Structures are given as structure tokens and as C-alpha cells.
Amino acid sequence: MIELSHIRKNFGDLQVIDDISLKVNEGSVTALVGPSGGGKSTLLRCINLLEIPTSGTIRLGDAVIEFAPGKKVGWDAVQKIRRQTGMVFQNFQLFPHRTALENVMEGLVTVLKWPREKAEARARELLTKVGMAHKVDSWPSTLSGGQQQRVAIARALAMSPRVLLCDEPTSALDPELATEVVEVLSKLAAEGTTMVIATHDLRLASRVADHAVFLEAGKVVEQGAADRVFGAPEHERTRRFVSSISAAVQSGYGEGI
Structure with missing residues (x-):
């Protein structure tokens, strides 16, 4: 299980995550949704410490780290968290000089020494x-965006992480290619892979997630079962966001946003 308690993240004087507490159960899929600049990606990156929280506590499995302003976090503690996570980025970040097969093998050979x-x-x-x-023998430059993202997902799964973190996994793709990625993530969800997904793509979120968290200005506005949050949100701000994104998708402009 992942548990975030009273997480805050500041960049200088700018507070981008403001006192967020969240639990992610084993085998569940949580979608972080909301407008641009709401804090989705920053919160996601705090989970595997690509961004170090300013204060609060993170628990991932047996690893627990408490953060406080000015408190240095040891590298060993960071690694205990990161070894339990796999990360899928918006822009794939495959090694261009390695084939698809070699990209997936890389961490197993260099980190785990297989x-x-x-x-x-x-x-x-x-x-x-x-x-x-x-x-398997193709270079990243010869693959479509959807194919590159699928290789990136395989690479993230190679280390058998406790949780798969996906940062806007479809936003760099056109709707047809995004569908390929949605299909893969749906399959993983059905198999019980624990995932946290930061996304604007309500098609992805509503199909894959069982829990949704709506963020704005670094705060949780609403959270709960995904079908309720997307189908019958309680807060007016959530309703407006869901309606605007749904309208954009139906008009053909929003499937990848």
C-alpha cells in the first residue's frame, strides 16, 4: 500500500502541493485528474521522490520517510522507495541507441545484475x-509514439515494481495511438497491477481507474470511486471540469489532452 500523509511541496515561495493525504491500496488504480498546473504530475513525482516533498510522510510497503523543511533525506532511503516503483513518462524517454529489447533489458542487467x-x-x-x-529488434526512431510508449511500459514493469506510476501516458499521442496505450494499461489493471496515473485523458481515467482524485491549485477538491467522480461529482468545480473535458473529447479535440 502507498500512503501519503500531509504532503506539501514548495518550489521556492510557490506552494504546488498543499497538505495532501492519500491512500492507494494494493491492486487498485488511482487516477489523478484536474486542470494544468493543479499539481497532478508533481504529486505523482513525489511518490517516487523524483521531487522531494517539503514536508509530510510517505509510506510505500515497509519503507517510510518523513520530510521536513531543511531535513536531508538519505540516498539509501530514497532508493528503498524508488526500487518499488516503475515510472512511465509522457515523452517515453527510451534510449535511442538501444533496440526495444535492449531498452527493456537495461535495468535488469545494469541495476539488478541479471x-x-x-x-x-x-x-x-x-x-x-x-x-x-x-x-523487439527495432530502434525507437522507427517506432510510432504508441509503440514507443508500450516499450516504455514494458521497461517500467521489468523491475517488478510494487506500483506503476504513469505521468500523462497518452498526452503526447494522437487519439488512434493513444488507444493502443489505453488498451495495454486496461489489461494491466485487469491483472491487478497497482497504478497511479496522472492524466487529462478522462477516457483513460474512466476506463482504467477504480479511484479518482481531482486536484486544483495543489489541493484535493474531490476523491472517491472513479465512476462516481466522473459520472456524478459532488463538487461544482469537479462537475465543470468533467463537463468541459467530456465536451472536448466529443468534439474531437480532447482525447489526448
Whole structure:
């Protein structure tokens, strides 16, 4: 389980996360949604400490870290958290000089020190899982955006993380390519993969997530079961956001936002 307690994050005098507490249960999928600048991606990056919270507490499995202004967090403590997470970025971030297979193998060989034969078998298994078995020897530059993102998902899964963190996984893709990624994430959700997804894409969020958190100005406005938050939100601000995004999708402009 992931538990965030009273997390705050400041960049200088700017407070971007303001006293957020959140629990993510094992096997669940949580969608972080809200307007741009609301704090979705920053909160997501706080979970695996790509951004170090200014204050609060993070618990991930047996690892617990307390943060306070001016308090330095040790590298070993950071690594205990990061080893339990896999990260999928908006812009794929594949190694351009490595094939799809080599991208997925990289962490297994260099970090976990697996023999290459064992790492290759695991990488092929994961590329098959995300529908990329036919592209194992392809370079990233020859792959579509949707294909690159599927390789990135396989790479994030290679280390068998406790939770998969996805930062706007479809926003760099056109609707057709985004559908490929939605299908893969839906499959992972059905298999019980724990995920936290920061996204504007309500199609993705409503299809994959069972819990939704609506953020604005660094605060939680509303959270609860995804079908309720998206279908019958309690707060007027959430209703306006859901309506505006839904209208944009129906008009053909919003599927990737």
C-alpha cells in the first residue's frame, strides 16, 4: 500500500502541493485528474521522490520517510522507495541507441545484475505482454509514439515494481495511438497491477481507474470511486471540469489532452 500523509511541496515561495493525504491500496488504480498546473504530475513525482516533498510522510510497503523543511533525506532511503516503483513518462524517454529489447533489458542487467540470457527472456516476455513482440529488434526512431510508449511500459514493469506510476501516458499521442496505450494499461489493471496515473485523458481515467482524485491549485477538491467522480461529482468545480473535458473529447479535440 502507498500512503501519503500531509504532503506539501514548495518550489521556492510557490506552494504546488498543499497538505495532501492519500491512500492507494494494493491492486487498485488511482487516477489523478484536474486542470494544468493543479499539481497532478508533481504529486505523482513525489511518490517516487523524483521531487522531494517539503514536508509530510510517505509510506510505500515497509519503507517510510518523513520530510521536513531543511531535513536531508538519505540516498539509501530514497532508493528503498524508488526500487518499488516503475515510472512511465509522457515523452517515453527510451534510449535511442538501444533496440526495444535492449531498452527493456537495461535495468535488469545494469541495476539488478541479471545474466543477459535471463534478462533477455524477461524482456521478451514483457514486450509480448504489451503487444510488441514483433518489434523487439527495432530502434525507437522507427517506432510510432504508441509503440514507443508500450516499450516504455514494458521497461517500467521489468523491475517488478510494487506500483506503476504513469505521468500523462497518452498526452503526447494522437487519439488512434493513444488507444493502443489505453488498451495495454486496461489489461494491466485487469491483472491487478497497482497504478497511479496522472492524466487529462478522462477516457483513460474512466476506463482504467477504480479511484479518482481531482486536484486544483495543489489541493484535493474531490476523491472517491472513479465512476462516481466522473459520472456524478459532488463538487461544482469537479462537475465543470468533467463537463468541459467530456465536451472536448466529443468534439474531437480532447482525447489526448
